[in-house]
Amino acid sequence: MIQSQINRNIRLNLADAILLSKAKKDLSFAQIADGTGLAEAFVTAALLGQQALPAEAARLVGAKLDLDEEAILLLQSIPLRGCIEDRVPTDPTMYRFYEMLQVYGTTLKALVHEKFGDGIISAINFRLDVKKVADPEGGERAVITLDGKYLPTKPF
Structure with missing residues (x-):
């Protein structure tokens, strides 16, 4: 059960x-x-x-x-999800994702709405992948893929 x-x-x-x-x-x-x-x-x-x-x-x-x-x-068992408390994350890696959303969140929202219409990207029907690739300028880069199903807002 x-x-x-x-x-x-x-x-x-x-x-x-x-x-x-x-x-x-x-x-x-x-x-x-x-x-x-x-x-x-x-x-x-x-x-x-x-x-x-x-x-x-x-x-x-x-x-x-x-x-x-x-x-x-x-x-x-189905967990009580959510690992970020009601404050800004202090872990440097998690903070960078928070920072990315602070900087690019409105851009992502605008582009999603422009391309798909009013709705959201599902975090339930969702895939995540992290890859390490060589940076042509030296060092390494992180390629993070967020692949979620688009769910349109439905008027009622």
Whole structure:
């Protein structure tokens, strides 16, 4: 039976334990996600308490991380989502995304509306991918793909 959570702390505590096990076993998120049939980003979000895993994926991930049955069940429960509290993020990586939205949020909104009309980009029917590519000017670049279904506003 599908279960739902009403408190973030239980999944945040599990995320801490998962990250410790991941470090002890020297596993990458890609290695943990391998064999689940799910995207690395989705499995990572689940491990960090933001998504629920299907039972088989939770068992596979649990075996790789030596999680107990309770933890495997928690990975299958629907979390109370949202990791940013009601304040500006202080973690430098998360802050840069916040900053990008501060600078480009209105641009993204205007371009989405111009190309699609009044509506939103779904965060439910959604894919996320992060790639590292060489920068022709030296160093590396991050290519972040946000791929969400467009949902038009429907008058009623």
